[in-house]
Amino acid sequence: MPEEVPAMEVELLAAALRRDSADLDLYTGVLSATLAESLPPGAVRVGRRRSLAQRLAGREGAVAELEVVLGEQRLSLRVDGGRTTGEIRHEVRGIVLSRRPVGLDEWIDALARGLAEAAASNARAREALERFLT
Numbered sequence: 014m015p016e017e018v019p020a021m022e023v024e025l026l027a028a029a030l031r032r033d034s035a036d037l038d039l040y041t042g043v044l045s046a047t048l049a050e051s052l053p054p055g056a057v058r059v060g061r062r063r064s065l066a067q068r069l070a071g072r073e074g075a076v077a078e079l080e081v082v083l084g085e086q087r088l089s090l091r092v093d094g095g096r097t098t099g100e101i102r103h104e105v106r107g108i109v110l111s112r113r114p115v116g117l118d119e120w121i122d123a124l125a126r127g128l129a130e131a132a133a134s135n136a137r138a139r140e141a142l143e144r145f146l147t
Contacts, residue, residue: 037092041076048081051140056082083127090120 049057063074079090087102099120103111115123132139 037095037097038075041079041090041092045076045079048079052081053135081124081127083124083131086123086127088120088124088127090117 045057045059049059058078058080059076060078060080061074062077063072075092077092079092081088085103085105087104089100089102091098091100097117097120099115099117101113101115101120101123102109
């Protein structure tokens with residue numbers, strides 16, 4: 014059984030995750046890249062929105078959707094026109110047991126808790142947590 018994560022560590026992580034959330038395009042871009050580099054393959058899915066100019070220039074485009082899987086929790090964040098829509102789902106073997114829409118602050122809190130819990134038993138998740146705290 015994983016060890017309990019100190020509440021202070023979760024609060025510090027949530028504050029670090031909120032740090033740059035004022036500029037949503039920058040925030041989701043950095044967050045998605047950091048999570049994708051730090052978590053196991055398949056744990057992070059990023060959907061992007063690209064204009065014609067971005068496609069022609071070979072650029073990735075802005076993050077339109079970010080989905081993070083941490084154990085039985087699936088956190089989705091959609092960005093559209095400067096607005097965010099978050100959702101937290103509890104899934105077991107691909108079956109959705111519950112689904113809850115949330116605001117950005119609650120989504121960040123859930124991500125912080127999920128990363129902290131995963132870090133207690135997973136080296137890659139611990140690395141992700143340390144990247145956000147430094």
